[in-house]
Amino acid sequence: MTELYELQEQGYCVFEQVFEPNEMxxxxxxxxxxxxxxxxxxxxxxxxxxSLVLLADHPPFGRLLGHxxxxxxxxxxxxxxxxxxxxxxxxxxxxxxxLFWHQDWWGWNDxxxxxxxxxxxxxxxxxxxxxxxxxxxxxxxxxxxVLHEFHQANAHTEALSRVENPEDPLFQPHEDQVAVPxxxxxxxxxxxxxxxxxxxxxxxxxxxxxxxxxHPNFQALAPALQSRICDIFLRKGxxxxxxxxxxxxxxxxxxxxxxGVDAYFPEMEKPVPPNPWCRVxxxxxxxxxxxxxxxxxxxxxxx
Numbered sequence: 119m120t121e122l123y124e125l126q127e128q129g130y131c132v133f134e135q136v137f138e139p140n141e142m143x144x145x146x147x148x149x150x151x152x153x154x155x156x157x158x159x160x161x162x163x164x165x166x167x168x169s170l171v172l173l174a175d176h177p178p179f180g181r182l183l184g185h186x187x188x189x190x191x192x193x194x195x196x197x198x199x200x201x202x203x204x205x206x207x208x209x210x211x212x213x214x215x216x217l218f219w220h221q222d223w224w225g226w227n228d229x230x231x232x233x234x235x236x237x238x239x240x241x242x243x244x245x246x247x248x249x250x251x252x253x254x255x256x257x258x259x260x261x262x263x264v265l266h267e268f269h270q271a272n273a274h275t276e277a278l279s280r281v282e283n284p285e286d287p288l289f290q291p292h293e294d295q296v297a298v299p300x301x302x303x304x305x306x307x308x309x310x311x312x313x314x315x316x317x318x319x320x321x322x323x324x325x326x327x328x329x330x331x332x333h334p335n336f337q338a339l340a341p342a343l344q345s346r347i348c349d350i351f352l353r354k355g356x357x358x359x360x361x362x363x364x365x366x367x368x369x370x371x372x373x374x375x376x377x378g379v380d381a382y383f384p385e386m387e388k389p390v391p392p393n394p395w396c397r398v399x400x401x402x403x404x405x406x407x408x409x410x411x412x413x414x415x416x417x418x419x420x421x
Contacts, residue, residue, distance in 0.1 A: 121307070122195050126234065129262035130255075130298065130308035131195075136187050137243070137303040145182065146245050149207050149326050152176055165281045166217050166289075168210035168319075173328070174353065177371040179205070182328065184378025188241070191305060197334035202368075202382040203238075203350040209326040210253045210319040215281050217253075217316035218288040220273030221261070222331075225343050227396035231311070236262070237339055238310035241330040244300045248327070253319035255298040255306060262309035268292075269313065269399050288315075336384055346392035347384045 124131035137145070156169055164170045173179045182188075183202065192200045210217070223231065223238060230237055248254040258266060273288060281289070297317070298306060308314065310331075319325050333339065333347055353365040368379065 125195060125236075125239075125307055125309065128259045129312035130257055130259075130306060130314075132298065132300060133191055133194075133305040133307070135301070135303050136191065136305045137185075139303070141185075142245065142303050145243070145328070146326070148176075148178055149209070149245060149328070152207055153209050153324075153326070161211070162280065163276070164279050166215055166279050167208055168214050168325075169206075169208060171207040171209075172353075173205035173207065173330075174368055175366050177366075177375045179328075180368075180371055180375035180377070180379050182243070183330070183368075183382065184376075186378075188330075191241070191307065192332075192334070195307065195334070197332070198338070199334070199336045200382060201333045201336040201347065201384040202379075203331045203333065203347050203384065205328065205330040207326065208329055209324055210316065211324050212319060212322050214253065214319040214325075215284065216289050216318045218273055218278045218286070219258075219268045219292065219313055219315045220271075220288070221269060221311050221313050223310040224395050224397050225346070225393050226399040228340055228343055228393060230340065230343070231399065234263070235338075236309040236311070236334060237343065238331060238333050240306075240308050240310060241332060242306040242308070243328045243330070244302060244304055244306070245326045245328070246302050246323075247300075248325055249299045250297050250317045252321040252323070253316050253325040254300065256295045256315050256317055257298060257308070258292060258294045258313040259296055261313040262311040265399060266313050272398060274397060332382070333384070340393070341386070341388075341390045342393035344384065344386050345390050346395075348386060348389075349392050351384050 121131040121133060152171055153169060156171060160169065222240065225231055225237060242255065268288065271288060278286065278288060300306060336344060352367055368376065368383065
């Protein structure tokens with residue numbers, strides 16, 4: 119099966135050995151430098167994730183965002199108009215707990231959420247060999263097409279990030295889960311609607327990855343969704359981006375570090391109110407997606 123077919127049908131795909139060893143060595147060093155400055159307060163607040171460090175604060179990662187290997191992946195996946203909204207260094211320390219089950223789409227109140235096309239994808243770049251023993255990705259295949267019980271959970275809460283209740287079902291194994299082991303330099307692309315999480319890191323070394331958020335066909339999205347994507351890019355009202363008023367964006371990066379990246383910047387000719395945050399889909403029978411993945415007539419198609 120091709121990667122495009124796997125992304126469309128299973129909700130995720132793996133590109134093997136995308137980056138050369140010297141490129142991975144640079145990424146490992148760059149991430150370690152950033153992570154060495156992460157506070158214990160940040161770690162405690164994001165215990166389940168391990169860390170959520172925004173790349174926008176670190177211009178040297180323009181070398182990654184503008185890499186031709188990424189644009190080649192987008193070409194192979196037939197992304198018509200890919201635009202970037204945000205990216206993170208996510209690092210699970212030794213003996214770190216599982217990452218809770220969740221999905222990351224925030225536009226469930228828009229009809230396009232119930233069509234086959236992905237409005238948003240994650241691009242995960244792993245910095246070491248990653249298996250279930252040290253916290254690899256776990257997914258519930260096809261959950262981007264068929265509503266799952268975990269879609270109804272508001273997983274983006276401080277309590278889950280802090281792992282205040284390790285017995286919560288969102289931390290437990292699920293009978294439908296599939297592990298996604300990868301090697302250093304592999305890239306995983308997944309639909310934001312896909313239910314996914316990560317195993318605990320039971321080993322003695324930190325497990326690090328970079329997650330980038332892209333929108334494959336920005337111009338085809340409803341204006342309100344485009345507006346929200348622009349706000350996320352500009353770090354305005356982003357619910358996973360707490361902090362002070364002074365926030366760096368990619369627009370603030372030096373020109374030489376934006377080269378090859380600025381083509382991914384989202385922009386609109388006429389601003390409109392952003393789509394309201396909506397992280398939980400409507401229940402079946404309320405005009406949303408059906409259990410078989412089909413859509414009702416009132417929810418089909420794009421605006």
